[in-house]
Amino acid sequence: MQSRHANALSRRSVLASMLATAALPVWAQSIPTNPDVVVIGAGSAGLSAARTLIAEGKSVVIVEAADRIGGRAYTESETFGVPFDHGAFNVMGPSSFPYLEMAQQWGFDLYRMNGIGEDVYVGNRRATADELGQYDVAWSTMRSGFSKAGREGLDISAADAMPDGFGDMMFAGLSETWLGSMDYGVDFDSLSVQDWWQFADTPSSYMVREGYGTIVKRMGEGLPVFVNTPATHVDWSGDGVAVETPEGTIRAKACVITVSTGVLAAGSIRFTPELPDWKQQAIGNLPMGLLAKVTLQFDGERFGLAQNKWLSYWVPNDTPAEACYFLTWPFGFDIMIGWVGGKFGWELSAAGRDAAVDFALGEVAKIVGEDARSLFVKGHLTGWAENPLTLGAYAAALPGHFNARAELARPVGDRLFFAGEAVATPYMTLCSGAYMTGEEVGRSVSRLLG
Numbered sequence: 001m002q003s004r005h006a007n008a009l010s011r012r013s014v015l016a017s018m019l020a021t022a023a024l025p026v027w028a029q030s031i032p033t034n035p036d037v038v039v040i041g042a043g044s045a046g047l048s049a050a051r052t053l054i055a056e057g058k059s060v061v062i063v064e065a066a067d068r069i070g071g072r073a074y075t076e077s078e079t080f081g082v083p084f085d086h087g088a089f090n091v092m093g094p095s096s097f098p099y100l101e102m103a104q105q106w107g108f109d110l111y112r113m114n115g116i117g118e119d120v121y122v123g124n125r126r127a128t129a130d131e132l133g134q135y136d137v138a139w140s141t142m143r144s145g146f147s148k149a150g151r152e153g154l155d156i157s158a159a160d161a162m163p164d165g166f167g168d169m170m171f172a173g174l175s176e177t178w179l180g181s182m183d184y185g186v187d188f189d190s191l192s193v194q195d196w197w198q199f200a201d202t203p204s205s206y207m208v209r210e211g212y213g214t215i216v217k218r219m220g221e222g223l224p225v226f227v228n229t230p231a232t233h234v235d236w237s238g239d240g241v242a243v244e245t246p247e248g249t250i251r252a253k254a255c256v257i258t259v260s261t262g263v264l265a266a267g268s269i270r271f272t273p274e275l276p277d278w279k280q281q282a283i284g285n286l287p288m289g290l291l292a293k294v295t296l297q298f299d300g301e302r303f304g305l306a307q308n309k310w311l312s313y314w315v316p317n318d319t320p321a322e323a324c325y326f327l328t329w330p331f332g333f334d335i336m337i338g339w340v341g342g343k344f345g346w347e348l349s350a351a352g353r354d355a356a357v358d359f360a361l362g363e364v365a366k367i368v369g370e371d372a373r374s375l376f377v378k379g380h381l382t383g384w385a386e387n388p389l390t391l392g393a394y395a396a397a398l399p400g401h402f403n404a405r406a407e408l409a410r411p412v413g414d415r416l417f418f419a420g421e422a423v424a425t426p427y428m429t430l431c432s433g434a435y436m437t438g439e440e441v442g443r444s445v446s447r448l449l450g
């Protein structure tokens with residue numbers, strides 16, 4: 001009796017659980033343990049790799065350590081009551097690419113950013129026409145230094161590539177701060193000229209009202225992602241791979257790894273056998289730069305600053321400068337999105353939100369006056385520096401090691417594949433670039449599996 005009852009119960013519960021499984025979203029199901037491919041990371045690259053593999057008829061499991069998909073493309077509306085991107089916000093890339101096409105197809109509100117212009121201040125006044133002319137000269141001198149070194153195939157630091165006299169120009173510090181710490185996330189002494197030279201033109205550059213993270217999230221809907229499921233160990237000693245997670249071990253023929261180089265360098269995923277030396281060197285030569293956003297909300301006052309425009313100001317030339325440059329009132333929202341990067345970005349992030357917001361507000365007050373303080377509502381600092389799932393904003397090749405990007409992209413043992421922004425030459429650092437590497441790796445793995 002005992003066993004019949006138990007059997008009946010277990011048949012019922014199996015049936016119930018099968019029905020439940022069919023109705024449950026993927027994250028509530030147990031992880032399939034034998035897919036063709038396991039993808040680590042549900043950011044732009046991991047999601048696109050999975051889409052590509054599934055389109056090619058392969059079975060895929062994506063494990064994601066965070067409680068959401070999207071990785072460094074993340075939009076939320078709780079903080080400011082309007083869509084706010086913590087990471088990628090500029091839908092940027094070649095003339096046409098999947099995220100731009102998706103945003104257009106879904107009727108998202110895009111605002112073209114190429115040439116939106118910049119308000120430049122010197123102290124509390126706008127730069128004069130003559131000063132703006134000097135800014136143009138500093139910018140073009142800086143670019144000519146990059147171009148000359150790039151054309152000659154030199155992989156030196158941006159600091160070493162600057163022409164004589166650049167450091168004496170009035171706006172050398174401002175130009176260097178924009179291009180180094182706030183674009184690449186590193187200062188000129190740590191920026192490889194080749195990272196700039198090999199970067200492709202980006203004729204498409206748009207802000208999207210709904211948020212870039214919203215596009216990536218929607219692109220990933222319906223994919224077999226298991227969130228809150230960190231990969232802790234990748235064993236590639238056998239024919240395929242065994243990826244350990246707290247939810248169990250997944251065995252697959254191949255593994256696509258899309259975590260940042262910060263995460264790889266930190267060793268939070270163990271490999272057996274260890275990754276070969278050349279791969280570890282590539283990871284070491286692609287440390288994470290930092291771009292952090294310090295965003296300020298005001299109570300509707302615009303301080304005479306235009307909507308959808310950059311705001312910068314003169315800084316001394318003894319860089320790295322302690323500066324925060326802004327995008328003012330995107331889409332008419334009551335926020336100024338501030339950027340800090342490079343060494344100063346790391347320092348300010350370590351100091352914490354209050355210190356960062358205080359600094360950024362102080363910079364705004366210097367420009368528009370102390371009234372800014374009484375009209376200030378709240379501020380926010382993004383947490384990419386200390387987030388253990390990123391440990392920075394994006395990878396920057398060390399001067400002399402631009403080839404590390406190609407080395408990181410090389411598969412290991414025909415079963416470990418690497419995708420993501422760090423290997424996205426010529427769109428490295430970009431969300432669109434990460435997507436393209438996912439597609440490419442997805443196709444390679446599919447071909448290999450036959």
Ligand SMILES: Cc1cc2nc3c(=O)[nH]c(=O)nc-3n(C[C@H](O)[C@H](O)[C@H](O)COP(=O)(O)OP(=O)(O)OC[C@H]3O[C@@H](n4cnc5c(N)ncnc54)[C@H](O)[C@@H]3O)c2cc1C
Pocket residue numbers: 040041042043044045046063064065066069070071072073086087088089090091092229230231232258259260263268269291292293382384389390392393394419420421422429430431432434
């Ligand atoms: C402040 C900031 C501003 C930016 N601005 C722009 C911009 O305007 N335009 C643009 O194109 N790009 C921008 N970027 C860059 C862009 O966000 C990234 O290039 C892109 O999102 C990276 O995608 P990815 O798939 O390579 O990596 P990620 O998005 O980091 O995806 C990797 C995933 O792996 C997960 N993970 C980590 N460890 C584990 C583990 N052990 N197990 C399982 N999962 C794990 C992570 O949680 C993450 O979801 C910005 C980035 C930052 C930080």
